[in-house]
Amino acid sequence: MDTRSRILENALILFSEKGYDGTGTQEIVDKSGITKPTLYHYFGSKLGLLETLLREKTTDHIAALENTTEYHGDLVLTLTKIVRLYFDFAGKEPVFYRFLTGLNFTAPGSKASQMALETWRRQYGIINDMFIKAAGQHGNLKGKNNTLTFTFIGMINNYVTLFLQGSLELKENSIHQAVKQYMHGIFS
DSSP states (O other), rough: OOOHHHHHHHHHHHHHHSTTTTTOOOHHHHHTTTHHHHHHHHHHHHHHHHHHHHHHHHHHHHHHHHHOOOOOOOOHHHHHHHHHHHHHHHOOOOHHHHHHGGGGGGOTSHHHHHHHHHHHHHHHHHHHHHHHHHTOOOGTTTHHHHHHHHHHHHHHHHHHHHHTTOOOOOOOOHHHHHHHHHHHHHHH
């Protein structure tokens, strides 16, 4: 592993354990076996490190989400693909997923919170667009796209939280259970 990757990995571990604000730059450099100038060379600052981490860990996921949310008239299939995508992402990047979700609960005005919010907004926007398209076929969804998006992502994150706590396995039956539960709620 190269120095840059080692810094990113160690920072993620520390951020996940202690939170972004609770982790000092010195802790990151000590854990990575480098000096502060080395960290600044690669990332400019601790905030630059966070920005890089968020961008690099979410770019592929967001691109896959854009492809997955293409709506072709089958809402159950589309929702199933989205849940599967998030479950796969959480399974591959559990430490990052925990950290990103945790950033939702940091001080609203902090830079870290704002960066995380922007990452979530991109995802919400993509899923929201899918619900707008689906409303053309399912009239009862019309005008509810924001609520549908927030509750859908919230449900997914609750399932992932159970997985991260060791209470649930993210398997195919969990995907179908989540989608069935969600579909029952929106059409009842």
